[in-house]
Amino acid sequence: MNSRTNHSAHQTVILGGGFAELFTAIHLSKKGYSQPVVLIDTEERFTFKPLLYELLSEELSRNQVLPPFEKLLHGSGVKFVQDQVQAIDLPNRGVELAKGGRYAYNHLVLALGSVAGDFGIEGVNENTFPFRSGKNAIALKNHLRSGKNAIALKNHLRNRLKQATRTPDPQQRRYLLTVAVIGAGPAGVELAATLGDLLPHWYSEMGGNPEEIRLVLMNRGSQILKGDINRHMRPSARTALKKRSVPVEFLLGASVSAFTPQRV
Ligand SMILES: Cc1cc2nc3c(=O)[nH]c(=O)nc-3n(C[C@H](O)[C@H](O)[C@H](O)COP(=O)(O)OP(=O)(O)OC[C@H]3O[C@@H](n4cnc5c(N)ncnc54)[C@H](O)[C@@H]3O)c2cc1C
CATH class of the missing domain: 3.50.50.60 (FAD/NAD(P)-binding domain)
Incomplete structure (x- = not known):
């Protein structure tokens, strides 16, 4: 032994x-x-x-x-x-x-939990950000020091907004300022709602025009929160998403088949 x-x-x-x-x-x-x-x-x-x-x-x-x-x-x-x-x-x-x-x-x-499922979609691991841990959400100080996971979701989004403030070409700016959230279950809905207030707040602090931000919530099914315990809250969730500082756009019935660095 x-x-x-x-x-x-x-x-x-x-x-x-x-x-x-x-x-x-x-x-x-x-x-x-x-x-x-x-x-x-x-x-x-x-x-x-x-x-x-x-x-x-x-x-x-x-x-x-x-x-x-x-x-x-x-x-x-x-x-x-x-x-x-x-x-x-x-x-x-x-x-x-x-x-x-x-x-x-x-x-x-x-009870060791689960890992994020990628449904075998092309490019998903290389070109998307998971949102399951503190490290995914923000680059924690000790990880920044060791250089690991420095590109957490928060850093990435803030870098894109910063880049947009320095980009005179409106089409390129539009690209930098468009964010897609894939999946309109409870996590996707809540993340989209958070970003709908957070991105314009960050961007106006950087001197950008928050009206240029585009936030799209995509979902394979035609309804948000389908099968969720809180599905009875669907109408109020939809209204709340539309009332964010940047209203969340819906793209429903859209099955994502591949992710590239620039496109879904
Ligand atoms: C953004 C987000 C929001 C959510 N919101 C809600 C909500 O509002 N309501 C709700 O009911 N659910 C919510 N969930 C889902 C909920 O968090 C999960 O269902 C729950 O965390 C599952 O718990 P678990 O203990 O099974 O696994 P986990 O929480 O995944 O825990 C597993 C643990 O095992 C550890 N581990 C794994 N492998 C090893 C190993 N080899 N050795 C040692 N340790 C290991 C991990 O570090 C982890 O701490 C949310 C999930 C996410 C991602």
């Missing part, structure tokens, strides 16, 4: 620190669960995904949207380990971590 094995005979190990896992850990602690609990996540901080829009717009701070696990679990008795799970040894009841550690368990909670 690996010399770095955590040998605790009766220990519950929770893999991943998303909503499912964090609330499991806190629930066990509140119920006075008798076994030691270990929670393992690659990140140092929890991501409160429904508040990523407010992180982008700076209405909320990094510590509010991305609170450190250590802080959230303080006083709960749950041990937090920042590392990447590499393998699970089911026969021997152990979890292997990237840094070489190994955790024995007698109960295992596995």
Whole structure:
């Protein structure tokens, strides 16, 4: 057995620190669960995904949207380990971590989340921005230093607006100032609504004319929020999108087949 094995005979190990896992850990602690609990996540901080829009717009701070696990679990008795799970040894009841550690368990909670689906659309990974993490939304300071992920959504959009202020050709400016949000489920609708206020605010601060900004919400189906629990709010969502500082345009029943650096 690996010399770095955590040998605790009766220990519950929770893999991943998303909503499912964090609330499991806190629930066990509140119920006075008798076994030691270990929670393992690659990140140092929890991501409160429904508040990523407010992180982008700076209405909320990094510590509010991305609170450190250590802080959230303080006083709960749950041990937090920042590392990447590499393998699970089911026969021997152990979890292997990237840094070489190994955790024995007698109960295992596995909820490592999901990855962004690309539907196999050509050019999607090279030419679009995902919006699932703090790093996707804003380039965090430590990532800027290491040069990784410096092109997060916020940097990219602000760079484009800045470029537009220096571009005399109206057609080229139109291109720089057109933003497409693909998918009109709850995340696309909320992101479009956020950008509808944020982009004109940023652009006028830079001295640009916000009326030149174009924001298009594209969706394969003919209705926004289709199949969503909040679909009864569709009419008010549509009205709200139209009332942003830059009204959101709809392109519905449009199935995107490819992304290039300049076109959808
Ligand atoms: C922008 C946005 C807004 C949303 N808004 C809402 C909303 O308003 N309401 C709602 O109900 N849902 C919302 N959702 C969806 C909701 O956030 C997800 O359904 C939820 O986060 C899923 O939780 P999870 O615990 O299953 O996975 P995740 O939150 O994805 O957590 C998985 C965790 O596992 C960790 N992990 C993955 N692989 C490894 C590994 N190998 N080793 C260690 N750790 C690993 C990750 O770092 C992550 O912390 C939103 C999602 C997004 C992207």
